Amino acid sequence: MADIVPAAVRSRMMSGIRAKDTKPELVLRKGLHNAGFRFRLHRRDLPGTPDIVLPGYNAVVLAHGCFWHGHDCPLFKLPSTRQEFWQTKIERNRAVDAKTTAALKELGWRVGVVWECALKGRTRLPLDDVIGACTKWLRSDRPELEIRGK
Template sequence: MVDVVDTATRSRMMSGIRGRDTKIEVAIRKALHARGLRYRTDVRGLPGRPDIVLPRWRAAVLVHGCFWHAHDCGLCRIPATRPDFWRQKLEGNAARDARNLTALLDAGWRVATVWECALRGKGPQALIDVTDRLATWVRGEDRMIELRE
């Protein structure tokens, strides 16, 4: 299938996709802060550089976009243009995520994964629900939690 835009336009569009400080990530950080939880961002010494790190609770929060991290939901569809390239790329991303998750758990960190589909298109109540569950998990004892649709 032919792309609907030329190569230069597609390249510019793809380069504009952010890897850090996404809307969902910022919204979760603000909501956690409002609940009295203090965190750090961009902690380079941890495997996979988690999006949000709560050192007091030894907890790391990974905020994953469903497409880029190959989540099995309606938001992740392989593009019709160059499907082999995209399948290989997204499978590689998912494999790296699994390695980073294992490394964090082995290092004694508790890990939460928040998927984009848990919040996207569901209104402000979804953010409140997800953040409440996340805040409860942070203050609890569970090693891992996954928040998805």
């Protein structure tokens, strides 16, 4: 398909993939809001335009999709077609993630990552546990948080 579909058309096909307001992000936002947290969304003035920004806690929460960020879990499977393309794309996404996290930390932000597998699929955790872990982290002084499926 790569040979017969022009790059411009493939680009338009990829443009249908959401970068914000994904289902895992919406679930996190609703849970944090119900827990009493108020936040800003997608602040463009911060590296990587973080999903959820909690200025009062000097923290950002990133909702990472397991496929797009190449997470080592059951939700990630490299496609069998165009493997070189996908491998390159996912490696680039991982490099951008590392650069973004480092830049946020350098600016003094605490960074939390909630993986999609913690919210859906056979490895998902109870939503109350995910929101509870986020709440505990936000009220602490720990610099990092990572929540992944079991």
